[in-house]
Structures are given as structure tokens and as C-alpha cells.
Amino acid sequence: MRAAFYRSFGDAAEVLEVGELDKPDPADGEVLVRIVVSAVNPTDWKARRGSRPMTFPFVIPNQDGSGVIEAVGPGVDEARVGQNVWVYFAASGRQYGTAAEYTVVPSDRAVPLPDGASMDLGASMGVPALTAHRALFWDGPVDGQTILVSGGAGAVGHYAIELAKDGGARVITTVSTAEKATLAAAAGADVVVNYRDSNAADQILDAAPGGVNRIVEVALGENMELDSAVLAPHGTIVTYAKTAHDPEVNVIKHMMGNHTLRFMMLYDAGTEAIAAGVAAITDCLERRVLTELPAHRFELSRIVAAHEACEARVVGKVLIDT
Ligand SMILES: NC(=O)c1ccc[n+]([C@@H]2O[C@H](COP(=O)([O-])OP(=O)(O)OC[C@H]3O[C@@H](n4cnc5c(N)ncnc54)[C@H](OP(=O)(O)O)[C@@H]3O)[C@@H](O)[C@H]2O)c1
Numbered sequence: 001m002r003a004a005f006y007r008s009f010g011d012a013a014e015v016l017e018v019g020e021l022d023k024p025d026p027a028d029g030e031v032l033v034r035i036v037v038s039a040v041n042p043t044d045w046k047a048r049r050g051s052r053p054m055t056f057p058f059v060i061p062n063q064d065g066s067g068v069i070e071a072v073g074p075g076v077d078e079a080r081v082g083q084n085v086w087v088y089f090a091a092s093g094r095q096y097g098t099a100a101e102y103t104v105v106p107s108d109r110a111v112p113l114p115d116g117a118s119m120d121l122g123a124s125m126g127v128p129a130l131t132a133h134r135a136l137f138w139d140g141p142v143d144g145q146t147i148l149v150s151g152g153a154g155a156v157g158h159y160a161i162e163l164a165k166d167g168g169a170r171v172i173t174t175v176s177t178a179e180k181a182t183l184a185a186a187a188g189a190d191v192v193v194n195y196r197d198s199n200a201a202d203q204i205l206d207a208a209p210g211g212v213n214r215i216v217e218v219a220l221g222e223n224m225e226l227d228s229a230v231l232a233p234h235g236t237i238v239t240y241a242k243t244a245h246d247p248e249v250n251v252i253k254h255m256m257g258n259h260t261l262r263f264m265m266l267y268d269a270g271t272e273a274i275a276a277g278v279a280a281i282t283d284c285l286e287r288r289v290l291t292e293l294p295a296h297r298f299e300l301s302r303i304v305a306a307h308e309a310c311e312a313r314v315v316g317k318v319l320i321d322t
Helices: 044-048 119-123 124-136 154-168 178-186 200-207 221-232 251-256 269-288 302-313
Strands: 002-007 017-020 032-040 064-073 084-087 102-107 110-112 146-149 170-177 193-194 213-218 231-239 260-263 295-299 315-322
Touching: 002 295, 002 302, 017 302, 032 119, 032 302, 044 302, 064 102, 064 119, 064 124, 084 193, 110 269, 119 302, 119 315, 124 213, 124 231, 124 269, 146 154, 154 170, 154 178, 154 213, 170 178, 178 193, 193 200, 200 269, 213 221, 221 231, 231 302, 231 315, 295 302, 302 315
Parallel strands: 146 170, 146 213, 170 193, 213 231, 231 260, 295 315
Antiparallel strands: 002 017, 032 064, 032 102, 032 315, 064 084, 084 110
């Protein structure tokens, strides 16, 4: 099969190769998926740069994708052959990511894609939508709450807005440009604030005088002061990304507010949390609640450019046609 792979860590142009590899066979409990679209997330270029140890002689990158089940291993229902699926965690502790014509994954990591959901949308689910779901619902339903989604035009931010709105919350989000404000509003945010405005906290408090109940935070180091200013008593911040600066925490302010600060890592969130996310995302796909971000498409042969685009933080979703 045609595949992109790397044998050592480094810059995309230095370590990514495209060539022919043996098609993998599905083992017990696994399915073989003919990948149609592979998605690139920040986690994929971070892995390529060595965020986790390399335990295989080569690795095919990219966690997320979509495609069609072509074969099943022992113990998997034969009826799954021919099913359209979205794939998550393909390269999590595994060798065969989605940047190839085929991947093999445990059966539960290939989730039926409802009729009407495109392969692009399916490939966009995995890491971003599961992260958004976990960050948002870690402490239960959001019905009637006010949620602040930091960075609402990012992939995680986009799905956090859509899931929060679907869950009955009012959503305030932050962005840095007019283009991103348009995307965040299209996702359904009720209020969009430019976080670079000197009065960003006042704008948020004007929209939510009692403060926000939960914050889904992409840049805690940069936003700790803003978050502290707008978090309601008993509110929670869930932070899921590392940025240039670690935050300084105003202990007395958060203590007086009975605030909670949660740190989340999707890969280690636990099977129950992931299963809940998969079920909720499937339900949302069936009801057409989740939407695609603008796509930046690449052929598999241009995997280097695709990884570089994600690393350069293009606005929208980096997708690879396999
Ligand atoms: N812990 C986990 O399990 C987990 C899971 C998924 C993702 N992540 C990490 O989360 C990060 C985002 O992933 P993604 O796929 O959503 O990336 P993305 O699509 O590139 O989005 C990142 C967003 O963050 C925004 N942002 C950056 N600085 C900001 C600030 N100071 N305030 C508000 N927004 C800010 C950016 O907007 P501007 O350009 O306008 O600033 C951008 O829209 C990555 O670092 C990724 O590795 C971690």
C-alpha cells in the first residue's frame, strides 16, 4: 500500500517519506480500513517531533481519518465489512496511523459514520471533537450554563462551541481576527470577543454579568488573568494545551471563588470518557449538529506540506486524500 511514514523524529521535510509498505492484516478484534481522508492535528506533528518515545522501526503518522472497512479480524462481526467509518487513535501506541491507503485499528476505534456525514467531517472528529466533548462535559451537563470557549475558531474550539450549544449552553468565545470571528459565529457562538482587546474581560462580563460557569481553555498561560476575571463562583477551567508560558495562579482569588482547574490529556482520559465522547459525537453526527471547518487539502504525496500547514496553524482543517 502507499503510505507516508517516518523512522526518526524531526522536521517534516527531513523525516517524512512516502512509499510502498505491506498492507497490514487485522489481528484479533481489529478492522482493516481503506482510508479515504486522513486528518492532521497538532498532536501528529508533535508526535513526529518526538513528544512520545518511538517504539516501532517506522511510524505512519496521523491519529484521525475516515474510510471504509475492508476486512475484519477474528472476533469482529463480518457485517462490518463495507461500513463507512470515522477512525480515532489510529496511531496511539500503534504503528499504523491514517496517512496511508490502509490502517488497522481495534474495532471500537472505527466508528460507523452516519448517512449524510461526509468523509471530511468523519476525519475531523477524532482528536478535536473527543477533546471538546471531554473538556466540556467532564463535570456533567452544560444545560443552562454559560461556557467560555477560548480560541473558538480552532478545531477543538469549533467542536466545543457546537457541542455546548447542542447541550443547551450559552456560549461566549474568544478569537484574534475577524476571519476567525466569522467562523466562531457560524459555529453558533452567542458572543464573540477578540481576546487581544484590552477590555476583553469587560466584554465577557457585559455578556455574562454573573461570570461564566466553565472555560474550555487552549492557552492557559496567556489567558489565566482573563479567565480569573470572568469565572463565576464554583466555576471550572479545563485546560488542554501547552503554550509558551505557564500561568501564574492567583491562589486567593480562586480560593475565594471555589474554582476548579482541570488539566486534561485525551489519550489518558480513560475508556469510559472516550466511549461517552464517541456516543455523543455519533448522536450529533446523526442529527447533523457538527460541521466541517474550511479544508486545506493535500494529496498523500504532499504529506510534508500538510504537516507544515498544521504546524504553521492554518485556519481550518488540514486533510489528506489518500
Ligand atoms: N490535551 C489534549 O488531550 C489535547 C487534545 C487536543 C488538542 N490539544 C492541543 O490543543 C491545541 C489546539 O488544538 P487544535 O487542534 O484546536 O488547534 P488549532 O485548530 O490550530 O487551534 C488552535 C486555536 O488556539 C487559538 N489560540 C492560540 N492562542 C490563543 C489565546 N491566547 N487565546 C485564545 N485562543 C488562542 C488559535 O487562535 P488565534 O490564532 O486566533 O490565537 C487557534 O484558533 C494544540 O496545542 C493541541 O496539541 C491537546
